[in-house]
Amino acid sequence: MPDACPICATEAASLWHTETRNPLAGREFWCCPQCHAVFVPALFHPDAAEERAFYQTHENSPTDAGYRRFLSRTLEAVLPFLQPNARGLDFGSGPGPTLYLMFAEHGYSCENYDLYFAHDPAKLASSYDFITATEVFEHLRAPREILATLFACLNPGGVLAIMTQKPTTRDAFARWQYILDPTHVVFYRDTTFDWISQYFAAPIVHRGRDVVVFQKPR
Incomplete structure (x- = not known):
């Protein structure tokens, strides 16, 4: 039997x-x-040491204009929903945190949290007006539990922005370079995000090519 789905816990998955x-x-x-x-399936997941070592090969930097352009898709999706003095969290900020600086340039305070590079559990017990997770959710072994934590951290009316690449057809998936990253273990489609929206009662207020924004009810 395959593992249960890490999003909805259904046990009838097919290869x-x-x-x-x-x-x-x-x-x-x-x-x-x-x-x-x-x-x-968990059988094929890298262990924590392998995962951390792989992340340390990433060369993302706040001074990299291309990386900033990449992150700007999340920034621009979130900004329309922010009130003055909004406070945020960049979940999974990585070894070269950058998005928090981009929010600061627009006048918003943003904390960093990362399991390996900025691990501070107190950050996940605080409250925020916005939370971002750029190229993070494809790495999570227990995404539904993380979603529950993040939605609990959001103030009413707050937004959660997830950036991740979405699979299309089965044939395209088989050729996709994205699946060759050993730390990528979950891939989300529009129907997956619809399920998340319904389960957490958080409407989708923005749906882009690779960015989805959920809003917690007021």
């Missing part, structure tokens, strides 16, 4: 793809029939 390319040849990807998330 969607078996990777043939090295170094991940043999890795399996299963598709949930309920929320249509595609996920990698």
